[in-house]
Amino acid sequence: MNIPFLDGWRRRHGAPLPEQAERDPQGLAELLSECELLRAHAQSAGVVLDDSPASLEGLDQLQPRWRDDAELVPWLGNDAGLYLGTVVVRTVAGAGWSIRSDGQPVVRLANGLEADVVETGRAWAEDGAPELSQVYAELAER
Secondary structure (H helix, E strand, C coil), X not given: CCCHHHHHHHHHHCCCHHHHHHHCHHHHHHHHCCCHHHHXXXXXXXXXXXXXXXXXXXXXXXXXXXXXXXXXXXXXXXHHHHHHHHHHHHHCCCCEEEECCCCCEEEEXXXXXXXXXXXXXXXXXXXXXXXXXXXXHHHHHC
């Protein structure tokens, strides 16, 4: 997935995105954790997104009213995946963001496993499955 705002970040830092992500993992983590659309949507529903595993359970309990808006689903799903990745990176030892050669952000676990959290978030936004909290639990166990 090509995320347009990442192109701007890459230009400002003067390096190809995968290489820059390796040199500035904290900057990349901050950028990917914004998830403004999801955070606004959750806040309007009374769910606090504090980057904790418990907040993923709160997201799983939201009424999926966004599914009525075909244009909103992919954007919200993208944010849900980035948020899932943010929680994993911040709470699972050894986890970090990585950028594939196609520009897709993924979470890399300490054991080398890559998790395509954006794809997971999109599936969650479209169908409600898999639950974000369940995916987190599975990744945290590895």
